[in-house]
Amino acid sequence: MSGLVSLLVWLAFGAITVPIMLEHSLPLTVAYAVLSLTVVRMLPVALASIGAGLDRKTVLFVGWFGPRGLASLVFALLALEALGPVSDQAVAVITATVLLSVLAHGFSAAPLAARYGRAAAAAGPEPGGPVPVSPAPARGLSRMHIHPPHFRSKRSRP
Structure with a gap:
């Protein structure tokens, strides 16, 4: 459902x-x-990321690809609705930024992720760094039933 709403926001963004x-x-x-x-x-x-112990390549990679999202689209549409034609220049800037982001990040995602992955694999694990974790099989996840524990507050006890 959230994917459909996301697509509708993108459609409205482009059309408006x-x-x-x-x-x-x-x-x-x-x-x-x-x-x-x-x-x-x-x-x-x-x-x-100062103090996180990340190397320069990691900081550049994270800086290039994140953070981003639909928030700027929603803010542009809200500004347009609330302010009308006065917001046109702000909406133009947001739209240009989002479209440029879609193009630049779309074209650069595969090559930069592959290059970063190769560099990270060649560097090997750092002492005291994260421990590699193997992915869980996707098949088994669909049959897994996880039930959260039921907590009762002190007030609800008889």
Whole structure:
């Protein structure tokens, strides 16, 4: 169900905001979109990972691919609805950033993930680092029944 809602949000986003972006597109809009995908997103990720012991390649990889999501689309649609035409330039910037993100991350995902995986495998496990875990078989998960324990509060006891 959430996948269907996500697709509907993307459809609404494209149908409503792309024409606005095309009308209000400026070179500065594209420049800010590029900055949003690089410095504006990667610098906070780098700062947040200080002290985590991550190497530079890992910080760059995480900074490039995350964090992101549908939130910016929802905020753009909410701004458009609440502010009307006054929000057109902000919506154009958000739309350009999201479209550039879809293209850049879509084209770079496979090659960068493969390169990062090879580099991580070659480096081997770090002392004190995470222990490799083998994946659980997917077949067995469908038959597994997990029941959470039932807790009763002190007030509900007779």
